Amino acid sequence: MGEYDRGSTFELRCEVQQYAWGKIGSASEVARLSSSAHADFAVAEDEPYAELWMGAHPKAPSQILTPKTSLSLLEYIKKNPGVLGKKVNNVFKGELPFLLKVLSVNKSLSIQAHPNKSHAEKLFAERPDIYKDPNHKPEMAIALTPFEGMCGFRPLEEIQMFLKEVPEFRAVVGESEAENIMKCKPGDDYVAKALKSCFENVMKCNAEVRKENLSKLISRISAMDQESESFSKYSGELLLRLNSQFPGDVGCFVVYFLNHIILKPGEAMFLGANEPHAYLDGNCIECMACSDNVVRAGLTPKLIDVPTLCEMLNYQPATPKSKIFPSIQKKDDPYVKEYNPPVDDFAVQYISIPKGVSEYTIKAIDSASILLVFEGEGSANKSKPSGLDLRPGAVFFISADTDVAISLSETPFIAFRALCIL
Incomplete structure (x- = not known):
């Protein structure tokens, strides 16, 4: 490899993903960084720039930036596994184990979770046309700007409050399931089981029942004074925003299940296996295992797999503060x-x-x-x-x-x- 032998450092040209949820034009941190680094990167002010991928994932491997070669980082590491380091090379069998990204989020990404390693292998073996990756995908988001997301199930008391005070939410949860979880106390062994039943009922709710109740809820919230305590208490701004992005989507009800978190610049969230989450707005650094493995179930035009997601999730309630990962x-x-x-x-x-x-x-x-x-x-x-x-x-x-x-x-x-x- 000559100039790229073990012990070398070299520049990469990294691929930009223009997914529809990305920030538009120069408002995107992805676009800003890409145009700053490369004079030939022209930013179209009417197009989205969502992700910058830095690594050796087969879907979009970075390219070694030199006039002498067009070799990708993926090809380079295959030919020179020693550059990974002895322990990394041995443990990860000659592959770069991580993928670094910049994300610029303009509207909600899907409600999703990532399978653990054994589950990922099972999904890949059974449905390789849908789950094309046998690796797990733990990931971490570090805020570059205020970064908004949903992560993990809310404390039990908050979910119980919504069931008591938001009749449209209770209607899609179902009376029997609502009664069961209203009887729970924090720390009870059966909280997770009761919460799973509630969440499953919402995600699998009859489409007409869901649309009717969501329409009622949107009308009621829209009529509130947006400066009022009630509007804030019932997550009015977020609910209306998600419904404007994905009208009638079942994911709108998920705001009453998941913690709503806004990270300050420098704060991070770690998303382990089976952690329900959705990114909503802002710019972040994201690092993950080298995988593109996602199970989705709402707020997305992409394929959803409600049964798989409902079965795999971590249903332990937690506070928003507990979801912030320290440096x-x-x-x-x-x-x-x-x-x-x-x-x-x-x-x-x-x-x-x-x-x-x-x-x-x-x-x-x-x-x-x-x-x-x-x-x-x-x-x-x-x-x-x-x-x-x-x-x-x-x-x-x-x-x-x-x-x-x-x-x-x-x-x-x-x-x-x-x-x-x-």
Whole structure:
């Protein structure tokens, strides 16, 4: 491979996904970063830019950016598995285990969850035409701007309040199921079973019954004073917004089941296997196992699989606060915070270097990593023939056990680094 032997660092050209839910034109962080990094990336102001994929997923592998070759990162790693690092190579059998993304969300993504590894393999074996990936897909979202989503089932008391005070919701849940869960107390062994019955009833509710009750609810909420306590209490703004995006969709009722969370920049959510969630609005960094495995059941024009989703979910109620995943300050580096979720596949480092620091070394680790420059300018490895230009949107692959010396301009520097910690 010559200039791309073990120990090297090189720039990547990464694919943009223009899904319909993406932010439009230059309002999209995906578009901003892509046009900043590449002069030939023209932003169409009437088109959506939803995701930037950075990694070696077969659906959209990043390309090594050099005039000498058109090799993809996927092909490169297959030919040079040693760049992954010894432990990563052994555990993940020669594959880069993570996929890094930037997401720019303009309207709700589907209500969804991701199967665990054994379930993913089972779904792939039984229905490969639908579930085309045998890998699990734990993922983490780190807010770049205020980032809005739904995640995990609400505390039991909140769901009980909605059943008591929102008759249209109670009608689609069903009287028997509603009565059962109203009798539950936090911590009861049968809460999860009762909650599952309620959720299943809503997701499988007769279409006419659902539409009639949702129409009543939308009319009633629309007539409320939007500054009133009741409008806020019954999630009026979110309900009306979701119904405007997906009129009549069963997912509109899910606002009364799932926690509504708005992350501040730098805050994160970790979504393990079977965690119900939906992204609603904002820009984030997302890192996940190298998979595209999703089970959907609402707020989407894509294929839904209600029985599979209902059967697999984690039905344990929890507070919104408990769904925020913390970062840890690295003791040996004042400029690095680390998000290290309870999976082997990935972690993310947030590198923030203040103005006035002109030289810095991105330290070698025993894992391949991918670095996205989010803010600031400079150069890397300037003493070597293969010097690299640092600018917002630039993406670099760093081989395992490789230091990267960078020189920075007189502005703050921010980057995100995806890696594997074993």
